[in-house]
Amino acid sequence: MQMASISRWTLSYFSCALVALVAALSLMALGFGYPFEALAAPQTLVVVHLLAIGWLTLLMMGALLQFLPVLVGHELWGSRLAPVALVLVLAGLALLLSGFAAIDGWPGLPSALLPIGGLVLLAGFCVAAAVLMVTLLRAETLPLPAAFVGVGVISILVTAVVGETLAAALSGMIGGEFSLALMTHGVSLHAGFGLGGWLSFAAMGVSYRLVSMFLVAPERKGNWPKAVFWLGGMALAALLMALGVLLATNAPWPAGLAAAGAAALACIGAYLADMVGLYRTRRRRALELHTAAAIGAFAMLILGAMLLTIGACTAQEGSITAAVFVLALGWLSGLGLAMLYKIIPFLTWLECFAPLMGRMAIPRVQDLVCEDRAALFFWMYFAAVAVGGTALFFELSPLFRMATTVQLLATLLLIGEFFRARRLADLPLQWCDHPRPRLFLPARTTRRHT
C-alpha cells in the first residue's frame, strides 16, 4: 500500500547531524585543522569527517528515511533498522575521530581505532543501504529521482570501502608501495565518491521531487533529467575506472579524472537548468523561505564547480580547498539547512495536527515559523560561506576564522528556529496549551485504527 508515514527516527538523525555541524564549525572557528594545519593533518581529517559523516551523511540518511517512500510510493522496508544504523554510524564516527587523534599522537589511544571505526561505519552504512535499497527494489516503478538515490547508496559503500583501506594504510596496518599510492592518489577518489556520488547525487535526486512539490511545479520530464542522471553516472564510472587503475598499477589516471570532471560539470549544468525550469514553471507564486534559501545553495553549487575547475587546471591548493568548502558548506549544507527549515515544521505539523484535521480549525504549516527572522539568518549563513571560500582561495586564514565564526552563529540561530518550530513556540496564543511533541525522540505512541 502506497503511503508515507512519519519516519520515527528522522528527527533523531537530524538532531545528531546538527550537533555534528555545530561541533565542526566550532572547531573551525577555533582555528582547528586546515588552513591552520596541513590539508592532510589529523586535525583537518577530524573536521572533514565530522562534517561529511556526522552532519551531511546523517542529514541525508534521515531525509531519505522520510522521503524515499514519497519518491517510490511505497512504505519503507525495515524501518526498525533505522536506530541500529544511527547508533552504528555514531559509534563508528566516534572511533574514527579517536583514531585520527591517535595518529596525531594523543596519549593512550591506539591507531587501530581508525580502521576499527571505519569498519563500524561501514557496518552502519550497510544497514542503512539495505533499508534504502530494499525499499527501492520493492517499488513497482522506479522514478528517476529514486534512481539517483540508488546510485548514491552504492557510492556511499564505495566511499566507505576506499576510506577503510585508507584508514588501514594511515594506521600502518598495510604498507608498501600500494599504501603510499593510495594515500597520495586515493584521497581525491574517496572525496569524489563521498561528496559527488553519495551526497550530491542523492541531494539532486531528492531535490527533483521535493523542489517540485514545494514550488507546486510540474515535475521535470523527458530527456533533460535523464541526461543529468547519465552524465553523473558517466562521471562516477570514470571515477570507478580511475580507482581500478590505481588499485591495479599503483598509479593515478589523470585522463580518467579529467573525463569525470568534464562529465560532472555537464551534469551540474544540466541539473541547474532543470532547477531553473522548476522555479519558472511553479504555480506557487510567492517563494517560501526554504525555496528562496535553496537558490543560495544552487548559487554555491555554481561557485564550487567554477572553483573546482580552476583548481583542476592550475593545481592551486587554495582553489581546491575553497571549492570543497563551498560545495560542502554552501551547496550541500545550505540546501540541507534550507530543506530542514521546511521539513521540521512540516513533520511537526503532521505529528501534532493531522489527527485534528477536519475535526476543528488547525493552524497552517507556515504558522509554525517566522520567516522574516530566519531570512536574516540564512543571509548571514550564505554570506559567511562566500567570505570563507574567498578567504581559503586567497589563503587569508584570520578572515577564514572570522567567517566560520559568523557561520557558526547563523547555524545556531537557525537551530533556534528549528527548536521553536518543534516547541510550537511561534503559534498564535490560542495554541499555547497544545501538547508539544518530543523534541527529537520518536513519539511514545502511534495511533491505531479508530
Next chain:
Amino acid sequence: MTTALELDVRPILRDGGEPFGAIMGALKSLAPGQSLRLIATFRPEPLFKVMASKGFGYEATPLDGGDWQVIFTPQNAAAQSTPSSPSDPETWPDPIHYLDCSEMEPPEPMVQILTRLEAMEEGQVLFSLLGREPVFLFPELQARGHAWVGDFDAEGEAYRLMVRAGQKP
C-alpha cells in the same frame, strides 16, 4: 433471484397516453437486483438508451399481434445485491462528493479531504482529483478507518482518489 416486476403499458398507449411516468414509477419500486418486464405495442427504442444510463441492460422479444416484451435487467445485479465492502472498491456506491484539489497548494488537499470526510456517513464515497499522489494523507485515512483507492490518469498528471468513509469513532 426475485421475479421480474411486470408492467403492461399497452392500455396507456392505446388510450393515446404517455407511459414514461409509469415506467419510471415502476423503476422506483424495484427491489435491488430485480428486473422489469415491460410489455408495449411497439419496440421502445428510445427507452433503451434511458434505461442504459440507469444501469439496465435489455432483452427485447416480439410477441404475437405485433406487441413487444422487453426485460430490463440491472447490469450490476450482483454488486447491488451485496453490501458495499471497504476492501472491494467494485462494491462501493457512486461518489456523493466531488472535490477538485488539483489547483490547491499542499497540504490544503489533505485538510479539505479530511474535512469533507468528517461530514460523511459510513459507506459514502468521495471522489477527489489531485495534482500529485497524497502520500501523507494515506496514513491519516488509515488511522481514521477510511478505505481508499487511487491512481494516476493516463497522462500521469492528475491523481484520482476515491475514499469510502469509515465508521465514525
